[in-house]
Amino acid sequence: MADVNLSEAEKTFILHSVQDNFRDDGRSCEDFRHMEIETGLISNTNGSARVRLASTDVLVGVKVQLSPVDPENPEVGRMEFFLDCSANATPEFEGRGGEELASEITALLTRAYGCPSTMDYPSLCVLPGQQCWLLYVDILLLECGGNLFDAMSLAVKAALFNTKVPNVTMTKDEGGIELDVSDDPYDFKRLDVTGAPLVVTVNKIGHFHVVDASEKEEACSLARIMLGVTQTGTITAMKKEGSGSLDADSISDMMESAKKVGVLLNKSLLKALGEEEEQGTEAVGFLR
């Protein structure tokens, strides 16, 4: 993540603002920043979404492809995450600079979505034991403004909500079963994302913790925990990050916050997505 240089005085200011539950941009500790979500803006993907969370900008495209099943799980579909940290976001990502961050984020998303109850994976299997849908989820990080993990998980869930998987008809030949993917753009099925998790990062700053930390606040925090939270409050993944350690008691408080925020966030995301679809608002694109 981009380095922010803060003076000791600035750090103390942030520390105190968190302590008083009145952060430097006026939020309380459990508030998110303003966010914009737009879906279906890339026509050559099966589903896409863009999330702008304050100045963090993420674009996600989902492509589906028929592929052989995983021999260890022959009756379910598959999902793979790829993250490209564009050098536009910060010069540090130039060359292979963003790889470490990318593998960390994709590992967490893979873990959060790896739980069998998050998606209806069996429905993504076309021919058990042979062919299934493979969902390629490509994430492009356009701008860093803090809280990348959460923004990406929001964009991923929105893109999956928007994803249209073409229907497949099977015909039995003498040689075996032939699969025919429908090329009618209106002959598709949607994915059920009600069980999909969102990542909520809780940063420890001083003796208190905040969600959706800005870059400045992240620079003040030595340890954070990330939780994959579903709409029902089930935790599908958890990890701690940062060079600091945490008190055993504060972890449970942080988890409590993450769960509370995660459930609300899930609800408002699905509501917003539903509204967008009903209104059928015209695509705005990134260049406003």
Add this chain to the structure above:
Amino acid sequence: MPTDTRRIQGPETSNSPYDFCPTATSDPALLEKQRLDGRDSAQMRPLFLRAGVISQARGSAYIEMNQTKAICAVYGPREVQRREDFSLKGQLTCQFRFATFASQHRRQHQQGNQEKDLSVQMLEALEPAVCLHKYPKSQINVYVTVLQHDGSVLSAGILCASLALASAGVEMYDLVIASSAAMYNDLTISDPTVQEEQAVLSRVGKGSSGMLTVAFMPSINQVSAITSDGGIQFDTLNKTVRTVIDNCQKLYPVLQQTLVKHIEEKKKGISSK
């Protein structure tokens, strides 16, 4: 796949013989009655630890939890190899590997995604414990190889690495103790085997089923890493975190004793010379 010219190559594709027989899928519901190795749900496996097993390394350790076996070596503090990695604060690197023969299915020589993820998690767990500011401009390398995988490998790796770091004389705030647990509905299973891990992680449906690993520093009461997998109800998770921390407390004296024994042996070795 690109061919690896630096190794002896086998045929292009080969399959494990275990792909052609019905796999023994263990139903997690059975765990509620009895564990496969006859243990109590809260019972951990016996821990065998030994420090100073690798003559060339600054510090090293070997751990055995029944069929889970791992070895760790610590090198450094030594010079930073690439100049762009230079920093005034010391650096810690971790490499977590499985031997190709560690699991029922053969693993590849190149480091896989799972191994990379485990390396990062191990680093997260150890970094808060090491006084890196005391080692400016240098690097400490931790290498862990799992020789046999039978569950709870992350906690085995962290335990082993923490003992190896201590035996290398690296300054630390405390030993890092790690422990794992599997959850199934309201049941918490301490120190699961690989079959138990697979059983809880592959289950679909309501209720909790998942894995949790916590790394803990007992004498300063700080958690240095926490990681979970699978779908878990919030309350179950919260409760299990406490159980696992208690388990870590139980392991603490075992590590301390091993370390003391190692130092006594070293002292004897020097005085006999």
Add this chain to the structure above:
Amino acid sequence: MAEEIRLAQPKEYYRAFLEKEVRPDDRELGEFRPTVLNIGCVSTAEGSSLVKLGNTTVMCGIKAEVAEPRYGRPTEGYIVPNVELSPLSSPNFRPGPPPEQAQVLSQNMVDFLDTSQCIKLDSLCISSGKLVWVLYIDLVCLDYDGNVMDACTLALMAALKNTSLPVVTVDEDTGDVKTHLSTHSSLSVDSCPVSTTFIVFDNTVLLVDPTREEELLATGAVTVVTEGDNLCSVYKPGGSPLTDEQVEMCVERAFVRGKEATALITDTLCSIDR
């Protein structure tokens, strides 16, 4: 004082010892370090062993898989040995692709198995032209204190003798493959070759089973492979030239070592069966 000389002038230090025909670790010139062998230590592998030669530690694990045979050789299986010099084992190895030394050792293992013919490739056949066994033999060096070659060959032979494979059948009509886990068959190992490595110090003195320190001071090396009363191969990768008498002495010493090592493997296997 002695430690300082050892660091500053290792050659002088060694010469002083070797004049009296003894080595700094109390060994005679032709003496091996204590050899410890443990067989069947990794139950996830089809065959495994651990060898300790003094401090040098090598673990061998054999994983068996099935594959289609090579075109034109319908009954021959594959043997794929690889030596890994893990960064665990020495400060000189770093993570990444195998260093040159590991590549040479892997090739040595191939030659060792080829020349001694201890495993007939035909014996790895499951169904002619359809399915054969592939033996992936991975040798991991866990502690590098010299003479990894001999530790590797010993671990390799011990693991091969320990290998047991599940019974796999191929249905003649449908071509379906089935594995029967309840029955196992052990591998037929026809012979038990043993390697013995010497280094040459100051172009004249021969030392068997060198430590890492001795390897660094060596002006040459030679490896002799024997099998029972037969000589399999002599491998001498350059270095100082040897006289006839010296080579003869090496071969003689190698025969003695060969018998010791074979007995060690047999004894260890017996103690496991019991």
